[in-house]
Amino acid sequence: MSLALCSFLLLVLIFTLRADEAATDAENNHVKGIIGAIVDNTSRVGKEQIVAMEMAVEDFNIGSNQSLLLHIRTSKREPVHAVLAARDLINSQEVEAILGPQTWEETSLVAEIASHDQIPVLSFADATPNWAAEKWPFLLEASPNQYAQMKAIAAIVQSWEWHQVTVIYEDVGSSATGIIPHLSDALREVGAQISHVLALPPFIINSSRLITKELQKLTSSPCRVFVVHLPLPLAEHLFEKAKKMKMMQKDYIWITTDSFTSLVHSVNGATISSLMQGIIGVRSYIPEDNPQFQDFSKRFHKRFGSEYPEESNHEPGAFAVQAYDAVRSVASAMRESNKKGNNQTLLQSILLSDFFGLTGKVQFINQKVAPARIYQIINLVGRSYRELGFWTNGSDFSETIDNPATYNLSLKDLGQVVWPGAPLYTPKGWTEAATSEEPLRIGVPVGSEFKEYVRVAYDELRNVSDFDGFSIQLFKVTVELLPFHLPYEFLPFNGSYDDLVKQIYLKKFDAVVGDEAIVTKRCKHADFTHPYTESGLVMIVPLQKSSNKALLFMKPFTKAMWILTVIVSIYNGFVVWLIERNHGHELTGSAFQQTGTFLWLSFSSLFSLHGERLHSNLSRMTMVVWLFVALIISQTYTANLTSMLTVQGLEPTLDNIESLQNSNAIVGYSNASFVASYLIDVLKFKERNLRGYTSLQDYVKDLKSREIGAIFLEVAVAKIFLARHCKSFTTAGPTYKVGGFGFAFPKGSPLLPSVIEALLKVSESGKLRELETSMITAEKCIEVDLDDDISSLSPSSFWVLFVLTGATSTVALVIYAGHRRNWEFHQNLLVNRSIRTLILTVLKYWGHSKQRFSVKVCHSDSLPISQNLAEAVTVTPSSLSIETVVA
Structure with missing residues (x-):
């Protein structure tokens, strides 16, 4: 009996131990994590996030037999409320991670509190500064970086070659420090720029007068392309006011970002029909054909409708799926960190997240969720919208995302867009009607030595300055070809050209137009267009009498001309001799004597007819025609030789720069130009041998008196100088390659690509040549131009x-x-x-x-x-x- 009792007790002990072991294993595999969330439950975004996060926790618990808890607090987008909510979640609820909030102002305060307790914070803010990750290591960005979205908007702007946009955004830190810089950089890459920004306070909804006043300012600007980065309620209010001010009509372009477009499904159809026709929207791409999303969408639709029956549409948007995937990242990390104990923290587990969620592949890079690569482009039409296509980072636009053959398209290739006012044409993006925009301040040099390029005259009666010259007229023609309206005004500047260009860097001028050369040191302060004049630097020296004329008499004719003349003369002489040899004893005799006779007859006929000695009409006819030809050839030779003697009678005093340097002569240059530094640094002239000038008359006087040995001028102005003084000076030595004249703009100016393109159009259309002919080369010397090359005459001329x-x-x-x-x-x-x-x-x-x-x-x-x-x-x-x- 005692043996049976002992056996029974032993079995009971074994089963008890196994049960305790099983309970311990289950306890080890069971997660009892607590997640906190801070959202704005009064907004559509907050409502979608709440439902999505609750579904994510339930799905995780069911799928893994876990017991995660979710505590949600509301902030109503108030930073103070967000701080109090974070304190409550950390101290009272003992959460292990916090999701949200939606704005950067709330996120920065919550991150400060959570970092002290080493609680990971997954932010839903649309932009997070790069420095935030270093300051708060436990702060993670759970929403995709917005730079890719800004590149998509820039690609839309580029598709129709718009060059200026106006940005309307909510005046919060995340937009001013994140979205605007991203958009500005993206636009600059496609040759566009932000012309105006309008920051609307978050609570402007209750101040209709203020928003009307701000929109009125925009109507006075020529820019008609508007990029709207506003939350849904504020965007609806904006479009309502824009409709009343007739800004939703033709010639206006409205582009909305993800903050509005990803919620457009929740907007009432009547509101879209009456206020938002023709808007182009960019929104995050959701793979709706994914079975996982389709299941989520059905369940979300049912649950959202039951919890928020006041909402007219119950479909999930991008903010819902982002919140769902964020919860999955935290939940999976909690399970992994629980298994590994102290070997890995929860933060590290979250950063190692790698799975396919509702938004696609979920990963964290540098404490930020991997940026979105694909955005969907929609066009609001009727009571809803239609899909135009997709934009993929690195592949531009496409009709579908699963057919690479449709990539690398322009948005205008994806189908007809319905614009505001439904015009049959694509708006050009600007209008000339508005004139109150601040004009571009353009600096013009006053001290230009060559008035053909820049001429500034002060009108005392009107108290204004008149600007003229080749550079001024060329800029005016170029601006006319810009695809947008560009108001500008010329402002005189009295100083060196280096100082003039530097004014752009100092932001006193927005551009510089004149005969300023493109050189390296000026490129440090500004960017230039391509040269619109011939580039180079030449040496100009006086002329002196030439003494080398040994074989000049041969130059009027080419070798072929001389040979052909001799052959024809011999041939004609032979014909005359053959016909006349039986009529005179002087044409007979030995073979040597007769050969000399017909050669004499050949060349003497160049100067006389010999008509009295000829007996045959055939020989007379031959001789008359040849004498006529010989007369023309000899007269042409005489004229060409005279021209060559006139030109060749003068030669430069110096042949090369080495002779100038060896002679230790003084060298002249323009005080206003860059030439002095080039002569010293590159050509190695001694500074004491250089003399600066401000007057052309001084150049001429000192060159003729041999007080200076040469002057150095840029090719563009050297042509004008030589045209005025064609018999006194000439160029000598090589042409040194330096930049020609160009227009200067601020570094990285978005205007520069458009101006360069317009300047090329002026050149290719022949207008540039016409201006040069009428304003630069019109001043010609009435004497023989030293630059003319009098060429030898060839047989083709005779x-x-x-x-x-x-x-x-x-x-x-x-x-x-x-x-x-x-x-x-x-x-x-x-x-x-x-x-x-x-x-x-x-x-x-x-x-x-x-x-x-x-x-x-x-x-x-x-x-x-x-x-x-x-x-x-x-x-x-x-x-x-x-x-x-x-x-």
């Missing part, structure tokens, strides 16, 4: 004359050859036939021709022939003469 004389000589040669063959025929008759047959043939030919001709007979036995011919003569007219020559 080919018609050469063809004429060559053809004439060839025709004469062909005719002569034909007559020569006919004479040889008659000679054969005299030799081979009998004398009587010959006489009869001659008489018969004479009878038909009715012309006088003579017959010359060459025979070794001349006597019988002469007797027979003499008999023939007695019966023929005297027109037939017979001459007998003894061979």
